[in-house]
Amino acid sequence: MSNNTAAELRRQVERFLPKVLKPSRYIGSEWNVIKKDWDKTDVQMAFAFPDVYEVGMSHLGTRILYHLVNSYPEFLCERVFAPWIDMEKEMREKEIPLYALESFQPLKKFDVVGFTLQYEMSFTNILNMLDLAGIPMRANERGLDDPWIIAGGPCAYNPEPLVGFIDFFLIGESEEQLPEVLRLMAEQKKNPVSRPEFLRKVAQVQGVYVPEFYHVTYKADGRIEKIEAEEGVPALVEKAIVSDLDQAFFPTNPVVPYLEIVHDRMMLEVMRGCSRGCRFCQAGMIYRPVRERSPETLLRQTEELVRATGYDQIALTSLSSGDYTCIQPVIHNILEKHGAEGVGVSLPSLRVDSFDVDLAETVQKARKSGLTFAPEAGSQRLRDVINKGVEEKNLLEAAEAAFKKGWSTIKLYFMVGLPTETQEDIDGIVDLAKKVANLGTKLGRRNITVTISTSVFVPKSHTPFQWEPQEAGSSVELKQRYLREKLRDRRLKYNYHDVTTSYLEAVFAKGDRKLAPLLEWAVKHGCRFDGWSEQFRYEVWMEGFKELGIDPRFYANRAIDYDDILPWEHIGSGVTKQFLIEEHHRALQEAKTIDCRYEDCTGCGVCPSRGVQIELKG
């Protein structure tokens, strides 16, 4: 299939490639790359990650789905990432269309391009990538020769701002759902039916959301009047869930990049889901229930990963790996078996209430890199509001143990602008940071660094805080300035997130279909890589809101009524609205809700409605 085009494209790219930053981003001949024969496959898919290579290649879901699709002889999957600014400039100047890394085939040649939605601030990159590929952004402007444009990932739980661009969304876990969709595409290529007819078929697959079958009407004040599903498609699109995680597909021969990527190591998914129930956390709600992989499976996968990649580090990933019931034996077995080859283990996050300093010592070869804890809020009251079951005592004990073992750098993560937050809660951050630093000084550690990072609370869909407004940027900035003043101490370092980025994130996290034209406008006015502070152009966005008559505050700063129809009302995570309302009430009453992993069922609704259950291996 038109290898001439691909070869020609490659020649043109190679002519200027040494001039751009990090050329290995764009060449795609890494170790374990899969190059298939186009003519011998029925469906060709491009998996698109709307950020740079180093970010995309660090994403476990991307690795899983790339290898999953390629594990079917009849399907082909190649990768494409957002070219960095310098590369985009060269490509536009030389009229080189966006191509997939494996074959250098232009994206336009593929049957389907699947975007993963990890972050609202990458939405403009999706449209920009389509534009670079010469594919019309708008679904209704695309023809029969254009690929299907689909999308999945956590941001697909509120896909509404992207309606009009994406043909259909995949909600939930894709291991079983995506191959089913590709089978329908193979069928469609053989015996084509009309677009609506095909979309109706694909809408029958678990978790597939075809937005054009859902009609939204609005009230005069901009709120949603109703969302109506056409006949023959589910009124509530419920997420797909992998039936048996332990036996689910997991690639043990992942692509090993040449350039250093963000998470440059093996990744072992020890479990999926987290039942801690932090009320701000979308991942904690949408990936329910908790399902663990068995130690036997994990050790077999480790063995295969080490052989196939040659990496010297393996990360045990999940939303809260410290909670994995077999964490200790798994770590010790891995080190016993592969330690001699120079292989170490890392844990991406440590919880202070399950913190085990010996474990931390085992997993951190380089002690100078520091330990990170996330109390999230400065006072016990506010930690109860957000259901972060961490007590000050836990944190101080963890810090003490760490200092005693020789660590001198501790990082603390907090959020600012949480619901019900008062001055006392902000003072609590200062208090906690100083207590930790003083503890280190008292224990005789020199060169102590306590890094305090605050992000801005962004209310997310499908969480108990989805009805909450985001605090106004001006007021958050005052709090940041206050903290900057109060945290002046040579042992303390304060970092904080930009409020303007978080503001826009909040707009899109809770946005509706009316934002789609704004996205298009922003891309046409040069917005892209909005998650990269040096590329983010807040003034351009604000001009766009004005130009299109959209009030960003309506989305970000408005308290939503329980009776209001949410823009994502027709997307189901399995957790019931009733449960989210109760959790919201309990938050305002400062009442904790216990983890169903240890205690009784909290009644979130996912298990009974979907015939699944939590699965622990310890």
Added chain:
Amino acid sequence: MSTMRLRIAYTKIEDARYIAHLDLTRVFERAIRRAGIHMSYSEGFNPRPKISFGFALAVGTEGEREYVDVELREDVDLGEVLARIQEQLPPGIRLLQGRALDQGAKSLMAVLNAASYRIRVPMALPIHAERLQEAINGWLGREHVTYSRYSKKGPTDKDIRPWIKQLEAKIQGDEVIFDLEVEMGNSGSVRPEEVLASLRELENLPIELDELQVIRTGVHVSYEGGKKSPLDEREA
């Protein structure tokens, strides 16, 4: 435990030429680990495998004969080791030759001091062989050749002539092929692109610098009147 120091000559061609020098250590490290061969590590909090290279090759430039030193924590048959590592390396990196080093042998950075390049560049206007030779002779005849390098701090002038050991050129179709040999050292060197840019400017040689292709044909241990390979028994 016995250790073994290996010096290996390899190519870095095709797609492998886009691998940055800083990433090359990881490429070898992972290949060796995949091959199931145990490496020696540095001491300290963050042990690194003992892998070292000679002078960096610019990203995008092919190297026909580069060198790497690797220290292994086992004593194994040289041929077998090379074959096992080769299986785990990306296609453009081909192992050409290897030798076990004496314990006291100097590092590549300590012995290497010259590099040779072949540069192909299209003509912007037709060039005759005599005209080409004249330009080369004229340029080599200069005692000093000032070249301005641009960095973030602004331009800095430097004399690039002392680095040049040899420069020859011939015409092939509508391209000029240069063979260049330069000295390299810890105090720096000269890039082939700089030599050609200077030739174009000072000798008015009409060559298309935007389309030049550079290959590093080798790196050497140079001494009075000759050069040898760092794999050479006596020098290493």
